[in-house]
Amino acid sequence: MALKTxxxxxxxxxxxxxxxxxxxxxxxxxxxxxxxxxxxGAYRYHIGSFDAVTVAGNHAYALNGGALQAINxxxxxxxxxxxxxxxxxxxxxxxxxxxFAHLLVSNQQGARYETxxxxxxALLRKxxxxxxxxxxxxxxxxxxxxxxxxx
Numbered sequence: 001m002a003l004k005t006x007x008x009x010x011x012x013x014x015x016x017x018x019x020x021x022x023x024x025x026x027x028x029x030x031x032x033x034x035x036x037x038x039x040x041g042a043y044r045y046h047i048g049s050f051d052a053v054t055v056a057g058n059h060a061y062a063l064n065g066g067a068l069q070a071i072n073x074x075x076x077x078x079x080x081x082x083x084x085x086x087x088x089x090x091x092x093x094x095x096x097x098x099x100f101a102h103l104l105v106s107n108q109q110g111a112r113y114e115t116x117x118x119x120x121x122a123l124l125r126k127x128x129x130x131x132x133x134x135x136x137x138x139x140x141x142x143x144x145x146x147x148x149x150x151x
Contacts, residue, residue, distance in 0.1 A: 020050035070121035085124035
């Protein structure tokens with residue numbers, strides 16, 4: 001199976017792979033038969049591209065730099081917009097854990113770690129933040145969550 005050009009990230013959930021794509025948005029691939037993966041649906045975004053995707057429950061969360069978007073994936077054939085959060089800066093990574101999204105955000109003042117409440121995907125909201133670098137020279141590219149800690 002050929003993907004559109006610009007596939008940059010993938011998240012697996014059940015029988016589906018959610019592929020962040022620079023030209024399409026998020027492609028949904030049915031991987032129930034590993035020898036014959038097939039397109040199942042797509043969420044098209046009209047501005048920018050998705051360079052990070054993670055899945056939690058019935059939602060995929062995708063970063064396009066300027067926003068964290070919640071995408072309803074209850075019907076993988078027809079994913080739909082659920083809500084979004086726009087940080088003050090460029091979000092480079094996201095992880096979902098325990099009803100919260102953990103973001104790395106960079107701007108001209110430096111870099112921040114932000115915690116976003118995703119319990120209601122239609123109303124994503126920041127509940128905490130801390131500065132992790134005071135210079136715009138830092139561009140954070142990795143984030144993992146383990147228990148109560150982010151690394």
